[in-house]
Amino acid sequence: MTPQDISPAPDAAALDLSPLDELVGFNIHILDLLMYQRFYASFDFTPGTFSALLAIKLNPGIRHGALADALMIQRPNMTKLINRLERAGYVRRRAAKDDQRSVMLRLSDKGAQAVEEMRAAIAAHEDRLTASLTPRERKTLRLLLRKMIVRLR
Amino acid sequence: MTPQDISPAPDAAALDLSPLDELVGFNIHILDLLMYQRFYASFDFTPGTFSALLAIKLNPGIRHGALADALMIQRPNMTKLINRLERAGYVRRRAAKDDQRSVMLRLSDKGAQAVEEMRAAIAAHEDRLTASLTPRERKTLRLLLRKMIVRLR
DNA sequence: TATTGTTATACTCTATAACTATA
DNA sequence: TATAGTTATAGAGTATAACAATA
Numbered sequence: 276m277t278p279q280d281i282s283p284a285p286d287a288a289a290l291d292l293s294p295l296d297e298l299v300g301f302n303i304h305i306l307d308l309l310m311y312q313r314f315y316a317s318f319d320f321t322p323g324t325f326s327a328l329l330a331i332k333l334n335p336g337i338r339h340g341a342l343a344d345a346l347m348i349q350r351p352n353m354t355k356l357i358n359r360l361e362r363a364g365y366v367r368r369r370a371a372k373d374d375q376r377s378v379m380l381r382l383s384d385k386g387a388q389a390v391e392e393m394r395a396a397i398a399a400h401e402d403r404l405t406a407s408l409t410p411r412e413r414k415t416l417r418l419l420l421r422k423m424i425v426r427l428r
Numbered sequence: 429m430t431p432q433d434i435s436p437a438p439d440a441a442a443l444d445l446s447p448l449d450e451l452v453g454f455n456i457h458i459l460d461l462l463m464y465q466r467f468y469a470s471f472d473f474t475p476g477t478f479s480a481l482l483a484i485k486l487n488p489g490i491r492h493g494a495l496a497d498a499l500m501i502q503r504p505n506m507t508k509l510i511n512r513l514e515r516a517g518y519v520r521r522r523a524a525k526d527d528q529r530s531v532m533l534r535l536s537d538k539g540a541q542a543v544e545e546m547r548a549a550i551a552a553h554e555d556r557l558t559a560s561l562t563p564r565e566r567k568t569l570r571l572l573l574r575k576m577i578v579r580l581r
Numbered sequence: 582t583a584t585t586g587t588t589a590t591a592c593t594c595t596a597t598a599a600c601t602a603t604a
Numbered sequence: 605t606a607t608a609g610t611t612a613t614a615g616a617g618t619a620t621a622a623c624a625a626t627a
Contacts, residue, residue, distance in 0.1 A: 290498055291486045295479055298550070299558055299566065300463045302573040304475065307460040308500045309580040310453045322457065326448055333444045340608060345443055347461045352595065354610055376603045376608040397451070405452055407579035408572065413452065416572045419565055420455040426560035427462040476617095492586060505618065507587055529585040529626045 299423075310404060317400055318393075323348065325397060327356055328365060328390040331380045338371070339378040365389055452576075463557060470553055471546075476501065478550060480509055481518060481543040484533045491524070492531040518542055 295301045314322055326346055331337055343353040357380065360366040365386030371377035382390065405413050448454045467475055479499055484490055496506040510533065513519040518539030524530035535543065558566050 290483070290490070290494065292483060292498060294486065294547070295482060296574060297570060298554055299570060299573070300467070300475070300554065301479060302570060302577060303456060303460050303463060305500060306573055306577050306580070307456050309577065310456060313580065314453070322453070326454060329448060330443070330445060333447065337443070338608080341443065345445060347458060349596065350609065351597085351611075371608095374604075374608080376601095378609065394447070401451055401453065404580065405576065407575050412572055412575075415568065416452060416576075417450060417455060419561065419569045419572075420452070420459055421449060422560050422565075423558065423569075424455060424459050424462065427459070427466065427557065493584090502619065503586065504588075504620085527585080527627070531586065 313404060314400070318396065320393065323356060324360065325390070325393050327353075327360065328382065328386060329394065331366060332382050332387060332390050335381045336379045339380060342380060360386070466557060467553070471549065473546065476509060477513065478543070478546050480506075480513065481535065481539060482547065484519060485535050485540060485543050488534045489524075489532045492533060495533060513539070 311322070318325075323346065327342065330342055330345060334342075339353060339357065340350060343350045346353075348356065357366055357368070361368060364383055367381050367383055369379045369381070371379050405416075408416065464475070471478075476499065480495065483495055483498055487494075492506060492510065493503060496503045499506075501509065510519055510521070514521060517536055520534055520536055522532045522534070524532050558569075561569065
């Protein structure tokens with residue numbers, strides 16, 4: 276009989292995950308899951324819907340493919356997302372004048388209004404989620420995340 | 429004809445995503461996707477496999493449910509993961525003496541050896557992924573991520 | 582009656598290949 | 605021949621409900 280057979284199994288509070296906690300990748304993943312849970316609990320639209328609408332608003336005429344690349348969504352999946360947004364009356368498709376293969380995206384008035392309402396709600400939500408950080412820490416976090424993203428893109 | 433109809437559609441390099449880039453949640457999600465891509469390109473095991481094996485190694489006798497909670501994997505999905513690891517000869521299940529419903533998990537010798545090999549490879553991988561940060565920045569990033577996680581858990 | 586783990590199943594998200602129409 | 609977007613489909617990951625065994 277080894278000491279392992281005697282010592283009681285650790286409960287959730289006493290778990291040792293320290294080597295995992297030191298991995299940036301593990302923490303990024305856990306935090307992504309936590310933030311998604313909060314998002315879905317707070318809104319009746321998805322993060323993808325919001326970011327697509329906002330990106331189209333900021334970049335009217337953006338090409339379908341450029342939007343997919345920016346949000347890291349594959350083109351076939353972006354097609355389905357845009358289909359939903361078009362059926363909901365938020366987004367309009369138009370063929371590009373200079374390249375008939377390309378699809379240019381823009382918001383309808385209804386879409387523009389919807390995204391502004393979302394933005395206000397998202398800003399308040401973001402404040403709640405980052406409440407454990409000071410404004411300076413929030414800025415530092417965004418900066419470090421951006422630095423890694425730019426390098427890995 | 430509005431100015432939007434005239435101005436060329438922005439290309440990928442000229443996209444304005446600044447309001448999204450200021451959201452911690454958006455950056456966390458993009459970085460999680462990027463790090464997953466790199467992980468899958470570098471290893472023939474999944475992040476979930478590695479973190480489960482390491483957590484069991486660090487906490488021999490950990491309960492099935494406690495492991496699921498720690499890694500934020502639902503119990504039915506954890507069952508499938510442990511099934512695979514048990515079939516591969518890495519993990520052993522044993523009923524807890526004090527509660528016959530509970531399943532205690534521990535690594536086989538083969539599992540313990542496998543996870544040590546993974547750890548070395550993962551450490552080198554983590555170094556490459558965070559190469560854009562100084563050691564001090566890496567520490568700051570982990571600290572800020574942990575701070576948010578502890579609050580949101 | 583509640584909890585642990587499992588089973589069965591459905592659902593979402595994502596990935597791959599093939600197709601069209603343009604270039 | 606290559607590219608943009610679409611379609612169809614398959615696969616992985618995840619979520620939900622119900623069940624058996626135990627508390």
